[in-house]
Amino acid sequence: MIDIENVSKIYPNGSEGIKDVTIHIEEGEFVFVIGSSGSGKSTLIKMIMKELNPTEGKIVINGIDTTNLERNKIPYLRRQLGIVFQDFRLLPKKTVYENIAFAMRVIEAHSRHIRRNVPTVLSLVGLQNKADAYPNQLSGGEQQRTALARAIVNNPPILIADEPTGNLDPDTAWDIMCLLEEINRRGTTVVVATHARDIVDLMRKRVVTLNKGRVIRDVENGGYFDEI
Amino acid sequence: MKFSSVKYYIHEGFTGLFKNSLMTVASIATVAACIFIVAVSCCLLANMRSMMTQIEKNIGISVFLEDKLSPESITMISEQMKRIPHVSSVTYISPDDALEELKKEWNADEVLSGFDNNNNPLSSSFEISIDNIEYQKDVISEIKQIDGVRNIRNAQNETDILLKLNKVISIVGFLSMLILAAISVVIITNTIKISVYTRKTEINIMKYVGATDWFIRWPFIVEGVLIGIIGALVPLIISWPLYDKCISLIYVHLPFIGNIAHFLSGYTIFSVLIPLCILAGILLGVIGSVTSIHKHLNV
Ligand SMILES: Nc1ncnc2c1ncn2[C@@H]1O[C@H](COP(=O)(O)OP(=O)(O)O)[C@@H](O)[C@H]1O
Numbered sequence: 001m002i003d004i005e006n007v008s009k010i011y012p013n014g015s016e017g018i019k020d021v022t023i024h025i026e027e028g029e030f031v032f033v034i035g036s037s038g039s040g041k042s043t044l045i046k047m048i049m050k051e052l053n054p055t056e057g058k059i060v061i062n063g064i065d066t067t068n069l070e071r072n073k074i075p076y077l078r079r080q081l082g083i084v085f086q087d088f089r090l091l092p093k094k095t096v097y098e099n100i101a102f103a104m105r106v107i108e109a110h111s112r113h114i115r116r117n118v119p120t121v122l123s124l125v126g127l128q129n130k131a132d133a134y135p136n137q138l139s140g141g142e143q144q145r146t147a148l149a150r151a152i153v154n155n156p157p158i159l160i161a162d163e164p165t166g167n168l169d170p171d172t173a174w175d176i177m178c179l180l181e182e183i184n185r186r187g188t189t190v191v192v193a194t195h196a197r198d199i200v201d202l203m204r205k206r207v208v209t210l211n212k213g214r215v216i217r218d219v220e221n222g223g224y225f226d227e228i
Numbered sequence: 229m230k231f232s233s234v235k236y237y238i239h240e241g242f243t244g245l246f247k248n249s250l251m252t253v254a255s256i257a258t259v260a261a262c263i264f265i266v267a268v269s270c271c272l273l274a275n276m277r278s279m280m281t282q283i284e285k286n287i288g289i290s291v292f293l294e295d296k297l298s299p300e301s302i303t304m305i306s307e308q309m310k311r312i313p314h315v316s317s318v319t320y321i322s323p324d325d326a327l328e329e330l331k332k333e334w335n336a337d338e339v340l341s342g343f344d345n346n347n348n349p350l351s352s353s354f355e356i357s358i359d360n361i362e363y364q365k366d367v368i369s370e371i372k373q374i375d376g377v378r379n380i381r382n383a384q385n386e387t388d389i390l391l392k393l394n395k396v397i398s399i400v401g402f403l404s405m406l407i408l409a410a411i412s413v414v415i416i417t418n419t420i421k422i423s424v425y426t427r428k429t430e431i432n433i434m435k436y437v438g439a440t441d442w443f444i445r446w447p448f449i450v451e452g453v454l455i456g457i458i459g460a461l462v463p464l465i466i467s468w469p470l471y472d473k474c475i476s477l478i479y480v481h482l483p484f485i486g487n488i489a490h491f492l493s494g495y496t497i498f499s500v501l502i503p504l505c506i507l508a509g510i511l512l513g514v515i516g517s518v519t520s521i522h523k524h525l526n527v
């Protein structure tokens with residue numbers, strides 16, 4: 001589903017984000033990418049969504065080779081991906097419902113589908129009662145649920161999340177991770193970059209560990225501190 | 229392009245217009261000022277041109293013929309001249325007609341009283357008018373080659389002045405319109421730039437969820453075009469009645485001008501000017517917003 005082969009990224013200022021990384025992720029997998037701050041997690045996520053281009057190597061997403069992807073094809077690559085960030089990135093002047101519907105409208109979905117899908121994902125993330133609330137009327141956890149609903153409303157095969165619990169207290173963080181697991185159970189391939197060590201330890205998923213831009217460990221049913 | 233998307237573009241275009249209302253008003257006012265100046269200069273230009281054509285028509289060429297030509301050869305000369313390109317009319321003036329006219333003009337019977345149809349010193353001539361004075365030289369050189377033509381007289385000085393005036397007016401008009409268009413484009417570009425910045429987050433989210441570049445661009449193009457159209461319509465709607473008022477005032481207070489030449493009606497000018505300026509407004513709006521999108525939107 002996601003094939004990252006010998007990918008390196010050197011930023012224009014010379015700093016190395018990622019060095020010779022190879023990761024293969026199958027359809028339906030749940031993968032944590034962990035590592036200390038500056039280890040290259042965000043760089044990797046940004047290259048998967050082609051916000052950045054690798055300096056070397058090749059990334060194939062759901063059969064789409066992103067290496068020399070033309071500019072006008074990038075939107076169709078992005079439609080394969082639901083994307084969630086640490087800072088939620090909701091539109092403050094739109095309600096929860098409108099924020100989610102927005103993601104469908106901008107890919108020119110039918111209004112019929114919008115009216116059907118938005119309530120469905122709202123109840124999936126447990127926000128059916130907050131449809132008309134504005135983001136500033138929500139807790140951090142609720143805002144991230146909204147962002148999650150927006151990421152999956154177009155039913156992408158892959159969900160990638162960069163530190164989705166970075167701004168949340170531990171209990172709320174756990175709820176969000178469980179929600180991600182639920183989404184994964186429904187068939188979506190999920191990749192989560194995080195340094196929430198307790199959660200990673202508890203969930204026993206595949207864990208890829210980055211250190212200074214290199215993959216130093218890649219294990220099934222791993223934890224944060226195993227073998228270190 | 230889907231209908232629901234078109235609705236979205238238009239809605240978002242208007243939203244952008246109202247979101248930065250101060251900048252919008254400023255840019256509409258600038259475009260309006262530019263179009264107003266264009267409208268005023270167009271009124272002036274159109275009238276000067278029309279008056280010039282009226283004057284040009286009076287600048288004819290007199291062609292004098294050799295004496296004692298038979299009526300047949302005079303007819304032949306006339307036919308030959310009619311065939312020259314840009315000659316719009318050929319009027320024969322017999323010596324008798326010429327004498328008659330001279331007598332009328334001078335109003336002095338003493339000098340001309342000795343002459344009558346039997347000892348007329350004047351020769352036959354033709355009055356030629358041409359449809360465009362730019363071709364006067366060509367026409368004259370063609371006429372010179374015709375047998376039986378003795379002499380040609382034309383108002384060379386007046387012709388040269390008119391030709392120069394024509395050129396100056398065209399160049400000045402063209403340059404000022406170019407400058408005003410450039411100012412409008414710069415202003416629209418800036419407005420759209422601010423609109424782009426106030427929507428940075430929105431645009432980023434649109435890119436993440438896979439909106440196409442064109443989907444992101446359209447609302448800004450709509451916004452630019454709206455600024456262009458409103459900026460064109462407002463000054464035109466104001467300047468039409470203003471123009472009509474000006475003409476009627478001139479006719480009342482400066483009646484001698486009306487005797488020399490006629491002004492074009494407001495309808496004649498504005499029925500052309502309004503669609504042209506709206507088209508220009510749309511064009512300026514598109515150029516301004518596309519430039520801005522290209523520079524600041526990175527899509
Ligand atoms: N825009 C950038 N320009 C230059 N260097 C960068 C940029 N973004 C990240 N880096 C560098 O790349 C490395 C990896 O950063 P990042 O991918 O953000 O790590 P993480 O997300 O794991 O904290 C760091 O050394 C960082 O300084």
Ligand SMILES: [Mg+2]
Pocket residue numbers: 041042043162163
């Ligand atoms: Mg990071």
